[in-house]
Amino acid sequence: MFIQNWWGIWPRVADINQSIFFFIYSLLPIFLFYLISVILFPDFKNQEKVVMKEYFYGNTRWLFALFAVYFVLTIISSFVYNDIGNVLVQNIIRGGGVVLAATAAYFNRTVWLHVIFLAIGYYMLIQFFLALPT
Known part of the structure; x- marks a missing residue:
């Protein structure tokens, strides 16, 4: 997801360089990815044994909710920036x-x-x- 976001920023560089609003808005997905990584991985500094499967399923509600927020944010981004390609099909997906x-x-x-x-x-x-577009 992070690579896809990075790749998708390149057509928007002119807008991001033009306004602080666009710059701050472009950081929102990265902040969401940070929250997802915090939720996805436990704190290994504790001496307690962590069962990764239990930890994952204990946090899946938050994890998938943040992914849903990310997808909503990408739909909004298609209106904020001039997206390339078939934007209607992309937003349906x-x-x-x-x-x-x-x-x-x-x-x-x-x-x-x-x-x-x-x-x-x-x-x-x-x-x-x-x-x-190809």
Whole structure:
């Protein structure tokens, strides 16, 4: 996600250099990724043993909720910046990402549903890349 965000910033560099608003707005996804990484990984400085699977499923609601916020932010960004490619198709795919992430946050303990959503998410990512200009 971070690489995709970094790649998507290049067409917006002129806007980001033009205004402090655009610059601060461009930092919001990076801040969200920071929050996601904080939630995703436990504090290993404690001497207690951490069971990663339990820790992950204990935080999946927040993790997927932040992913949903990220997808909403990317939809808003398509209106803030002049996006390239077929923006309507991209926003439909992003909206699907919001639905998948919000549903995964709601059903945060259903492992088989997460596997299905992962497959759907990869399919949507391929469709998103196909909607970009060549």
